[in-house]
Amino acid sequence: MKKAKITAYIDAALFDEIDEMAARRRVPKTQVIEAALASFLSPDSAEQSEAAIVRRLDRLTRSLERLERDQEITTEALALFVRFWLTTTPPLPDDTHAAAKAKGKERYGGFVQTLAKRLAKGSNLTKELSRDLPASAD
Incomplete structure (x- = not known):
């Protein structure tokens, strides 16, 4: 492949980095500069980055x-349950409030334990x- 010669002035620190990179990789400085320019000029890197962000x-x-x-x-399940419960549960007589409260506390404890297990x-x-919906459709 035919190569063209260019002359460019760069910062001394950048030149030192190019020199170190070439020495570490055991390649000519020209190859390091060509790779850097190709990467900089390639539109693919921006497009790849954009594609990754979109994904x-x-x-x-x-x-x-x-x-x-x-x-x-x-939300719908809770709303249906509350509507059903309010519709079907009769009010308690005044003399059974204490027993109902104790039973409710016991049942709530069981509910919390079951919830924790699930x-x-x-x-x-x-x-x-x-799992249930496709089975009920059959």
Whole structure:
């Protein structure tokens, strides 16, 4: 390949860095300068960087969409449960409030324990729904 000669003035510190790089890699200084110029002039590096950023933004967008979907499912499930509970649970007579409060405290403790076990196992409602919905469609 035919090469053209250029003459350029560069900072002495930069020249020393080129000299050190050439010595470390055991290549001529010309090769180090050619590689640096090719890298600097290549539009690919900017395009590759932009493509990497776009891929990362796409992944983040999909992740955010999944979080929004999961939050909607959770909110709807809670709303349905509250509506059902309020509709079907009759008010308690005044003389049973103390017993109901004690039983409620006991049941809440069981709920918290069950929740802790499910979270430790990695179980969650969205995983169960994704397993159950295709089965119920059959």
